[in-house]
Amino acid sequence: MTPTTLRIALAQIAPRLGQLEANLDRHLELLEAARAQGAGLVVFPELGLTGYLLQDLAAEVALRLDDPRLGRLVAATGDLSAVVSFVEESADHRIFIAAALVEDGRIVHVHRKCYLPTYGLFDERRFFAAGDAIRAVPSGLGVGVGLAICEDFWHLAVPALLALDGAQLLINVSSSPGRDLAASHEVGLGTAASWRTLMRTYAQLTTSFVVYCNRVGVDESISFWGGSEVIAPSGTPVFSAPFYDEGLYGVEIDLADVRRERIALPLLRDERPELVVRELERIIAERAGLAVDATGEVGPEGVDLHAGLGPFGGVRAAARVEGRGR
Template identity: 45%
Template sequence: MLRVGMAQVTPRLGDLEQNLKKHLEMIHAARKQGASVVVFPELGLTGYALRDLTLSVAMRVDDPRVMRLIEESVNIDLVFSFIEESDDHRFYITSIYASKGQALHRHRKLYPPTYGLFEEQRHVARGEDLSSFQTSSGATGLLICEDAWHPSTLYTLSLTGTGVIYVIAAGPGRALNGASDSSSQQFWQRMIRTHAQLFTTFIVFVNRTGFEDGLHFFGHSFVAGPDGEILFEVKDAKEGLHFADLDETQLRSVRYRSPFLRDEDPERALQRMKQALRAGRANG
């Protein structure tokens, strides 16, 4: 059984110290509740609408504040996120999976959206690599917000049999749809459930809360099971720490019943994609 702490927080924009403090408090509370892992949303350490603040909040992975959190993972796994600065001074929206006092995996956001209300690639670079990593619950994946809108990311993770994917988000709501949940929340939930079902994996979606420059981050974090059903759902857009218990043995029966991963033929799929790419280019 994997007990996931979902830290649905409201970061203070640009205030690293305050946000680090909140992370430590939530980790402490999650530990008390027996969580195996606690997951923070996208840019939980910095806030989202940073624009030129990106330069002043960026940290290297060996920054003492990042290290402070990594060290905290001695007896509880952590997923947290910040603006990472590389040795050659590129800036990334990064998330780290820390375990046993080490940074087990680092994911740099692959698809920083730059359209409509989003302007991420004005300030940050695209990540390039995507791989799963082994945790106590087997092959695990990490995606950041817009990454999940590109099915190739989930497909890639599925090739290593990934059974748990953490999708951390700073998802702004578009509230005008008349329902008690925002339309963004509805389309996120629809999309994540479909991914979970198609790739027969648990997906833990942790979204932030609060307002920045008029953007309303809609919270409503949830977990979808490998059959696409909602296993747990936060029903509000308020800051809070929530817990969901994932029974990993569910993967066994679901993958037997719905053997999409077994029957997928990635080599041929890759060939077909290459052909389609060539044809697409030829069609202009």
């Protein structure tokens, strides 16, 4: 064992819908099992303490960060680093899907899910508030950690921001419902094929470890497919848990792989955040109608309004800006 070796325990569990106490007991049990395995980090899935398809139950199982039930779990982590996920109620009574990094018996970071899918089989925005922060944090593991929750990873900016902010370990906790069983998919499950593509891509492009913990079990109509994974900074999978099997899966990684990969492939060094911000500011202004869009689609006002405008012919744009002052 070199000092850079980290043993990760992936708790691929089947939370009981709405049964906070039962799920809490299961977490405590698996924390002990992970400790016995010699794990340094144990990761639980999205909403592992409550189950996923809560609907109006969400407010009933929401926890304030000082809730004694959460406190029991936090205290029990001891010398382990752990990622746990639950419904968080803020002081102003907004309800979030949250994941916390817990170390040394205290919560060192809370990530609130920023992207709430509300399409197809998802209805999260109806029941939850969206988080407003994406932060990497230092950890007792000796590397920066970035937390994300499920859909957060279907938005490119999230893994990119976490890596730029200093994460070398990107941890995504999920309650991903398996669907599309077409035999033509690489792994017989469309959802799994898509996720695997994303995680390998993010690991390679951010030259970071990607840790993915997805739940199993059934809430109502939907079944969660598991398939938790750890991907090396080269984009190569280190470990893939089986689909649908509940279990505590141990994976050993060498954190020094991050340095090796980043020296050989200095993608992060070459990132241009100032360029990205400049272009984003332009795009935001154009989408808001505050600048003429030279490259995108015609706005809802149609083509005619543009007629006769010069290249910066900000008649429309200027009118908008003036209009704001009224």
